[in-house]
Amino acid sequence: MIRAWNAARTVITEAFAPVQRPALEEFKEIWKHVSDLIIHCEQHDDTNVLSTSIPKCIDRLVEILCAEEKAFEGEAGPCMEYMYTSKIIKMIVTMGTQDAPEGMLPVALSMLHKLLGNMTQPMLAHREVFPFLQQLLRRCIDISDDAETSDDVCMEIATFVCAICSQLNSNPNFAELFIEEEKSGETVDSKQMYPRFLVLALATNLLKCNHAETARLAHEATALCFHLENTSVKDLLTSNNPVFSALMDLLLATYADLPQHTSQAHPILINTVLSFVLRKPSISWQSRRSTDLEPESVVRPLYLLLEETEFICHLMSSAFYASYVESFQESFAIHFLRPILESKLLQGSEDAADIAICYLTMLVNFVQSDLLLDTIAQNILSGAIGPVMISRCDDLSEQLSITTLRFFVTLLARHNEIAFHLLIGQHITSDESSQSIQLKPREAIDRLGDIVPSHLCTDMSDSSSRIYFETVLNEMQKGMEASRRWKKMLEQDALLSYRFSGTFLQLLLSRLSRLFDQSYDINVLVTTVLMRILQHPVPAIRRSLLLRDGKESLLTSLERLNSELLNRAMRLPDIEAKLKFFRSEVMSGSYPSDDNASFYLTIILVEELVKELVAVVLIDANDVILA
Helix, strand or coil, X not given: CHHXXXXXXXXXXXXXXXXXXXXXXXXXXXXHHHHHHHHHHHHCCCCCHHHCCHXXXXXXXXXXXXXXXXXXXXXXXXXXXXXXXXXXXXXXHHHHHHCCCCCHHHHHHHHHHXXXXXXXXXXXXXXXXXXXXXXXXXXXXXXXXXXCCCHHHHHHHHXXXXXXXXXXXXXXXXXXXXXXXXXXXXXXXXXXXXXXXXXXXHHXXXXXXXXXXXXXXHHHHHHHHHCCCCHHHHHHHHCCCHHHHHHHHHHHHHHHCCCCCHHHCCHHHHXXXXXXXXXXXXXXXXXXXXXXXXXXXXXXXXXXXXXXXXXXXXXXXXXXXXXXXXXXXXXXXXXXXXXXXXXXXXXXXXXXXXXXXXXXXXXXXXXXXXXXHHHHHHHHHCCCHHHHHHHHHHCCCHHHHHHHHHHHHHHHHCCCHHHHHHHCHHHEEECCCCCCEECCXXXXXXXXXXXXXXXXXXXXXXXXXXXXXXXXXXXXXXXXXXXXXXXXXXXXXXXXXXXXCCHHHHHHHHXXXXXXXXXXXXXXXXXXXXXXXXXXXXXXXXXXXXXXXCCCCHHHHHHHHHHHHHHHHXXXXXXXXXXXXXXXXXXXXXXXCCXXXXXXXHHHHHHHXXXXXHHHHHHHHCCCCCC
C-alpha cells in the first residue's frame, strides 16, 4: 500500500513540474519577444523601452549565455552561435546608437557591459562584436560631452567602458582594434588624421562628470588603459597625444575652483589647508571622500584637487611604460604648474601669492610619487620662479614670509635630491680660504654651549639633552634612508672641506642674525629650515656650517647673537624668573602676553636650537648613523 502511494505521488509531482526547455529554445523565444516589443515601441512613440519588459528579457538572455559558457567550460555554445549568426549585437547596438526607440541606448550599454564583464571567452575580437563596440564607443564619446546627457546614462557608459578595459587587460593585443584615425579640420585640404584610442578617449571625457560613481568608474577605466601592455597604444599615447593635457586641464580646473586670494578664502578652508600641511590627509581617488561633502561645502574643491592629484600619482606609479611617466611629468609642468606659478607668484598680488604657496605646500606634503615631487621642485626652484620664491622668505609682508618659509620646511622634510641640489648643492665649492678655520667637534660644542649664558638657560637637565639627541638622530636616520639614491653627493663628501653659499643659505643666515627683531613665528620657521638642511645625508654641509669658523658659518652667526642677547637681557628685571615662567607656560601649550614676550620666547628657542646643533655635532663625530 505504501509503495503504491509513493509511486502515485511521484507521477503527480512529475506531471505538475515545470517543463525544462532547452536553453536555445528559451533564448530564441525571449529574443522573439524582445523583437516584438521593440516593434511595438517603434509604432508607439510615447512608449519608452525602459518601461517595458525588454531590460529584464535582455538580462535573461545574458544569464542564459553565461550559464551556457559555464556548462561548455568556456567554449561558445548554441545560444552564443545563434546570437552571432542572428546579428543580435549588431541590431541592439544600431538601435542603441540612435536611441530609437527611446531607451535603447542604456539597454544596449547594459547588455554589452554584462556580457563583457561575465563572459570569459575573448568576445572582443569576434567580427560580430568589435565593429559594433567601436560604433557604440564613438556614439558615447559624442554624447558624453553633451550636458543634457542624464547621470544614469553616463554611469551606464562608464560601466560599459570599464568592462571593455578589463577585457583588454586580459587580452592586451585586442587593444589595437580600438585605435582609429580621427579627422579634424573644416575643409578637405585642411583635414589631418591623427590616431585616438577610443576607450581612453571616452574614459577621459567622463572624468569631469559630476556624478560620483560615474567619475570613479571613469578614473578606473583610465587607470586600466595606462596599465595595458601594448606597444601600439604606447606609441599613440606618447606621440603628443592630448590625453595627458586633458588630465592636467582637469586638475587645473579643480584648482581654479578654489579661492585664489587669501581674503576670499573661508577660515575653515584656510585651517583645513594648514592641517593638511602639518599632517598628510588620507584622501584617495578611489574612496572619493569629496562625494560625502555637500556641493556648497567650502572644502569640497580642496578634496577634489587632492583626489585628482592622487590619481595622477597612481597613474605614474602603475603605468606599464616609463615613457608614460615622462609624459605625465612634462604635462604636469606645462599645463598645471607653470600657469599657477606665472600667474600667482610672478604676476599676482601678495594676497594671491600667499594662498598659492599654501596650496603648493599642501601638494608637496601630499604627493606620493617621488617623480612628481621632482617635477614640482624643478619648476618651483629653477628659472625665473626660483629667485622669487627664495626672496619671499624675507618679504616685506610677514604673512607671506611665514607661508614661504613653511613651504621650504615641508619641501626639505621630503629629502628630495633636486630640491636640495637647487637650494644648496649647486652652490658647493672647495674651501681653500686661509680665513676659514676648521674646528674640532669638542671646540664647536663648547662654543655652542656659550651662546646662551647659563644663568638664562631654562632647562639644563641631562634627560632633556638625551631627548634632543634621540630626536635629531631619528630625523637624520630618516634623511639617510630617504636619500639612498644620492650617490653622487655622498661620494663627493669624501673630501674634507667644502664651502656652502648661495642665495638661500645667505638669506637664512641673515634672518638668523635678526632673531631678536623678528616675530616668534618667523624665528621658529627659520631655525626649523636650518635644521632640515643639516638633517640631509651630506656631512660636508654640517662641517661647513658648524665646524668652520667664518663669516658664512652658522656657528659664527649664532655667536653674534650672544652679545645682543646679553645687552637686552641686562635691561630687563627678573629676566631669569620670567624665562622659567614662559617655558612652563609654553610646555603647557599657552603663550603668555607680555611686552617682551617675543624676546623671552626667542631666548628659549635659541636654547633649544643649540641643544639640537650639539646633537648634530655629536652624531657626526661618533659616526652614529653609519654605525
